Amino acid sequence: MLAFIIRRLVQSIVVMLVVSLIAFIMFRFVGDPVDQMVGLETTLEERAKLREQLGLNDPLPVQFWHFVSKAAQGNLGISYQFKRPVLQMIGDRLPATLELSFVSALFALLAGIPMGVYTALRRESILSKLFLTISLIGISLPTFLIGIILIFIFAVHLQWLPSFGRGKVVDLGWWSTGFLTVSGLKALILPSITLGLFQMTLIMRLVRSEMMEVLRTDFIKFARARGLSNRAVHFGHALKNTMVPVITITGLQLGSIIAFAIITETVFQWPGMGLLFLQAVQNVDIPIMAAYLLLIAFLFVTINLIVDLLYVMVDPRIRIEGKEA
Amino acid sequence: MSFRRSLLGATLLTSVFAMPALAENTFNFAFQGSLKSLDPYSLNETFTLGTLGNVYEGLTRRDPELKIIPGLAESWEVVEPTRWRFHLRKGVKFHNGNDFTAADVVFSADRVRSEGSDLKTRIPADAKFEIVDDYTVDVVLSSPNPILHYEWDTWGIIDKEWAEANDSVRVTSASDQAATPISLQSNGTGAFKITKHDGGVNTTLVSNADWWNAANKKYNVDTVEFSTISSDATRVAALLSNEMDLVYPIPVQDIKRVESNATTAAMTGPELRTIFLGMDQKRDELLYSNIKGKNPFKDQRVREAFYHAIDIEAIKAKVMRNLSTPSSLMISPFMFENAAKIERLSYDPDVSKKLLEEAGYPDGFEVSMDCPNDRYVNDEAICQAVTAMLARVGVKVNLNAQPKAQYFAKVLASGGFDTSFYLLGWTPGSFDSWNVLSNLIGCRDDAGNGGMFNLGGYCNEDVDALTNQVLVESDPNKRLDLITQAYQILAAESGYIPLHQQGLAWGVADGVDLKQRADNVLMLYHVNKK
Secondary structure, eight states, X not given: OHHHHHHHHHHHHHHHHHHHHHHHHHHTTSOOHHHHXXXXXXXXXXXXXXXXXXXXXXXXXXXXXXXXHHHHTTOOOBOTTTOSBHHHHHHHHHHHHHHHHHHHHHHHHHHHXXXXXXXXXXXXXXXXXXXXXXXXXXXXXXXXXXXXXXXXXXXXXXXXXXXXXXXXXXXXXXXXXSTTSHHHHHXXXXXXXXXXXXXXXXXXXXXXXXXXXXXXXXXXXXXXXXXXXXXXXXXXXXXHHHHHHHHHHHXXXXXXXXXXXXXXXXXXXXXXXXXXXHHHHXXXXXXXXXXXXXXXXXXXXXXXXXXXXXXXXXXXHHHHHHHHO | OHHHXXXXXXXXXXXXXXXXXXXXXXXEEEESSOOOOOOTTSOOOHHHHHHHTTTSOOSEEEOTXXXXXXXXXXXXXXXXXXXXXXXXXXXXXOTTSOBXXXXXXXXXXXXXXXXXXXXXXXXXXXXXXXXXXXXEEEEEOSSOOTTTTXXXXXXXXXXXXXXXXXTOSSOOOTTOSSOOGGGTOOOOSSSEEEEEEEXXXXXXXXXXXXXXXXXXXXXXXXXXXXXXXXXXXXXXHHHHTTSOSEEEOOOGGGHHHHHHSTTEEEEEEEEEEEEEEEEOOSSSSOSSBSOOSSOGGGSHHXXXXXXXXXXXXXXXXXXXXXXEEEOSSSSOGGGOTTGXXXXXXXXXXXXXXXXXXXXXXXXXXXXXXXXXXXXXXXXXXXHHHHHHHHHHTTOEEEEEEEOHHHHHHHHSGGGTOOXXXXXXXXXXXXXXXXXXXXIIISOBOTTOOBXXXXXXXXXXXXXXXXXXXXXXXXXXXXXXXXXXXXXXXXXHTTOSEEEEXXXXXXXXXXXXXXXXXXXXXXXXXGOEEO
8 A cells, every 4th residue: 555655656746747847838938927027118128137037048947947946845936926925825825716616516516416316216207307408508508608697697687696706704824714704605606506517417427327327237136126125225225336436536526626716716706726827827927827737736646646545445346456466 | 860861872872873874985896907016116007006006105196187286295396407396295194103204205216216116217217316304305317307207196105114124125026035015015195005905816995094185085985995806797797786886997898788787887988098000110021921022011102001991980980889089199189289280091992002002012912910819908809800901902911819928928029029010009107208209109229229119110210309309308388399290200101000099998886986087097085985
C-alpha cells in the first residue's frame, strides 16, 4: 500500500511539472502583461523597466526555473493586477469555490441517485419520462445559458433569490462561509443548481443504466427467489452493486466541478477561484494563472489518488489482486 | 409619578418612531471592472481614479460639467509664468484625524513622481514644490505650462505622517514581494471612507461626517456598497431585480429593456472617448496586404477613399442603436471649442471608387484590420460594418478581432505596431488637445518615441511644430487657434478616420438621483436616494 502511494506521489509531481511547463509556454500567447498593468500614458522607458523588473525579458527556461524554484518554497509570486501575494488571494477565494462545489456535488448526488433508481425501477411512469427529459436539458444546454435562464426566472421575475455574489458571508478568520447567513444560503441555490445540473444528469443516467444491468443478473433473481422484499433487493443488493462506477465518476467529477466552476462563477459573479482565473486571463495576470493551473492539477492528482484508494476499500477483489502482485 | 411615567412612555415612543429615520441609507452600485489596489497612484485608469476620488481628493476637483473647481486648494494664481501659487484649504482633516497641510502636498507630489507610480505625467518631472507657509505651496516650473493643473483632480493628496508610519511611502508595484498597507486600506480627506475592501469583489464606503464640505453636502447616502459584476447579462439582471441602485455600463441592446421595466431607467449621454480608424502610413510596404512593394495608405487619395466609404449614420443607427455622436475630430467637441470648423468627409461610395481608381487600384485591394472585441462599445460590430462598407467599394478587409489583451499586445509599441489598419479609442486624460496632438498625431520613430499611440505613424512636421507651441502658449485664444490649425491639417490629409464619440449608458433604479459625468466617473457626493 505504501509503495503504491509513493509511486503515485512521484507520478503526481511529474504531472504537475508538465502542467506548469505547458502553462508557461501558453503564457507567451495570451498578450502582454505590461500593457495591462499600466495606464495609457505610461512612457515606453517605464514599460521597458517594468518588463525587466518582472523578469519578462528572461528566456523561457529561466522564467520557468524561477517559477518552479519559488513555487517549491511556497512562493507563487505577486499578482500583477492586485499587487498582492497570489497564494493569499487564492486562499481568500478558495472557500467560495469549495462551498459552491460541495453544495452542487451534494445536490447532484442527492437528486441524481434517487432519480436514477426511480427511472430504473419504474421505466414506464410519467415521472420517469419527465426526469429523463429534464436530464436531457441538463446535458444539452450550455452552463451559462442555464445560469442566465435561472437568473431571469428566480431573480428578475420572481425576485426570490439573488442574481449574483455570495450574499453576506461570515469570516471565521481562515475561512469565509456563506453557510451561516440566510442571504448566504439563498445565494448558493442558483449557482449550485447551475453547476450541479450536468453532474446530476450524469449520475442519474449512470445509476439508471447500472441498476438496469444489475437487476437482470442472476444474483438478483436468486435474491428474489429467497423471498426478500423488493426494498431489500433494490437497495440492499442492486443499488450497492451499482455504486463502484458512481464513486469513480463522482470523484473525478468533483475535480471537474471545481475546475469548471469558472463559467458558473462568471455568470453569477461568484467570487471564487474560477472568476479570479478568468479575470487573470483577460488581464494577462501570469502569476495568478500559473498558480491556478498548478492548483487545479494538484487537485485532480489528489482526487485520483483518493479514488484509487477508495476502490481498494470498496471492492475486495482489487485488494486481493493487490496482495498477490 | 404618573406624569413621569407618561414622559417615559413618550420618550420610548419617540425613540421607537425615530428608528426609521436613523436607518442606514445604503446605495448599491455595480460596475463592469474592478477596484484592485487602493493605492491611488498605482494605476492610471478612469474607474480606479474616479472611485478613489471619493476618498482621496486633489487640489482641484471637476464639477458635473467637468469644469475645474477648487478642491483642497481654495484658490490658485500664476504669480509669474513659471511660478504657480496654491492656497490650501484650512481645517481639512484626513480620515484618521490628522491635519492637512502643505507638507502633505509636497510629500504627495514627490510620491506621485516616484518609482512605481503610474501617475508620473500629472506633474512635470522637474517642477519644484516649495512650502511658503503651512497653507501655501508654490510650484516652480522650468517652462510655462498653461494646463499644469488640468489633471490634478485625479492626483489625490496622501497624509505624509500616516504614510510614513505605515510603510507606504513607496508606491506599491508588482515587483514588490508583499502588499503595502496603502494598497489595502485608505486614509484620504474625501467625503467617503473605505471600511472594507475585497479587491476584485466588493468595497464598502461610508460617509465621512467630518468632511470639510459636510455643511453643504448634497448627498444623503450613509453607506455605499460597490460590487464588480463583469457579465453584462448578470449586471442588467441585478438592476432589474432591484438588488442594485445603479449599474454601468448597460449594453446598448439592453437599454430598451431597462427603460421598459417599471422601476428602472437608462441614463445616457455622450462619452468623451473618440473611436477612430487608423492606417499604417509609415512602412514602405504594408505588413498585411496583397499590394507588394508600396504602401497604398501613403497615398492621400486612398485614405480619402476609405473615409468616403464609411456610412457613419448607418453605424450610428444599426450598430450603436443611436447611442453615438458621429465625429469629425480626434477629440470630443466637449473639449474643443472650434469643433464646428472641421467637418466629416461625406459618405459617397462613388467618390470613393473614383479616388481608388485614380490612385491606381481600380479593383481595390486587400488589407487586414485589427480590432478589439471587448474594449469599446460594440467594437467588433463596428469593425464588421466597416468591413462590409469597404467591400462595397472593392476593398477586401480581412478582419482580425481579438480580446483586448491580445489586440493591444499586437498593435501597441511593445508589439512593434504590428498592424496595417485598426480601430482604436482615445480619451485625453487631461481633457485637453495637447494630449491628443502629442500621443496620437505626433511623429514617432519605429520604437514608438514621440507619438506613442500613433500606431499608423502619421507624420507632419508642421503639426509637430504647432504641438510644441501649444504646450507653452499661455494665451487661451492663441492656443485655441494653434490647436485648430493642427486639427485642420490632419483633417485635410485624412490622417485618421474619426468615427464617433461612443455613448454612456447607466441603468438607474427609481428614486435615485445622481449626476452622470461625461468621463464616466461617478462622484458619490452627487448621489441621493429616496
